[in-house]
Amino acid sequence: MKKFLIAGNWKMNKLTAEAAAFAKELKAKNFSNADEVAVLVPFTQLTAVGEGLAGSGIGFGAQNVHFEKSGAFTGEISVPMLEEIGVNYCIVGHSERREYFGETDETVNAKLKALIEAGITPILCVGESLAVREAQGEQTFVAGQLVADFNGLTREGAGKVVIAYEPIWAIGTGKTATPEQAEEMCAFIRGVIGGLYDNDLADKMLILYGGSMKASNAADLLAKPDINGGLIGGASLKIDDFSAIVDAAAQLK
Numbered sequence: 495m496k497k498f499l500i501a502g503n504w505k506m507n508k509l510t511a512e513a514a515a516f517a518k519e520l521k522a523k524n525f526s527n528a529d530e531v532a533v534l535v536p537f538t539q540l541t542a543v544g545e546g547l548a549g550s551g552i553g554f555g556a557q558n559v560h561f562e563k564s565g566a567f568t569g570e571i572s573v574p575m576l577e578e579i580g581v582n583y584c585i586v587g588h589s590e591r592r593e594y595f596g597e598t599d600e601t602v603n604a605k606l607k608a609l610i611e612a613g614i615t616p617i618l619c620v621g622e623s624l625a626v627r628e629a630q631g632e633q634t635f636v637a638g639q640l641v642a643d644f645n646g647l648t649r650e651g652a653g654k655v656v657i658a659y660e661p662i663w664a665i666g667t668g669k670t671a672t673p674e675q676a677e678e679m680c681a682f683i684r685g686v687i688g689g690l691y692d693n694d695l696a697d698k699m700l701i702l703y704g705g706s707m708k709a710s711n712a713a714d715l716l717a718k719p720d721i722n723g724g725l726i727g728g729a730s731l732k733i734d735d736f737s738a739i740v741d742a743a744a745q746l747k
């Protein structure tokens with residue numbers, strides 16, 4: 495049976511009361527596929543969301559982390575700090591962090607290693623800009639990101655990573671990649687991972703699509719053989735929208 499992960503990326507949204515209420519409501523949905531659902535929330539909402547989801551099977555996590563365990567890094571949050579809260583997941587290398595906060599493949603690589611060592615599942619984001627796609631350079635670009643981001647990761651470590659293909663031109667724009675475009679790139683990513691490690695590992699890897707995924711297009715995207723779920727921004731902020739995507743995945747089981 496195909497494995498999915500339906501992950502909501504709240505970005506910089508929701509204060510604590512709203513976040514806690516959302517977690518309670520999500521738990522109350524009693525999804526049959528709850529263990530294939532997660533929400534990635536602001537640091538200050540992690541504790542409330544973790545408490546609200548406790549016992550539900552639904553995962554939760556952060557949207558970023560620092561790669562050092564401790565030290566003089568004003569304003570940063572470390573992996574042990576996330577471990578203490580009990581998070582299951584952490585997004586790494588989201589294009590917004592790469593674009594606005596100086597995230598590089600080098601820091602992404604260090605963060606992947608730190609999270610894997612702690613047993614927190616990284617959700618690694620890769621994806622090309624519109625200019626790169628218009629120049630038909632998307633496969634070369636994404637392959638380059640993957641080679642750099644997985645640099646030095648053991649087979650065992652690499653097997654813990656979830657990849658999210660997020661074409662930058664589709665994020666928050668309402669312009670979704672077609673299921674065919676998304677499938678083509680997710681299959682390509684699986685091939686690159688197969689080349690870096692082996693096909694057995696690549697076949698088991700969860701590869702998500704992200705970029706304006708919503709209830710109305712989720713089923714078509716999730717039905718594609720190489721798409722194992724979604725990283726959902728805007729449509730993860732409302733319980734009904736997000737639940738509809740979770741249900742779409744359940745129906746494909």
Ligand code: PGA
Nearest residue numbers: 665666705706726727728
């Ligand atoms: P979006 O964001 O669903 O709002 O396009 C996806 C993401 O950035 O993870």
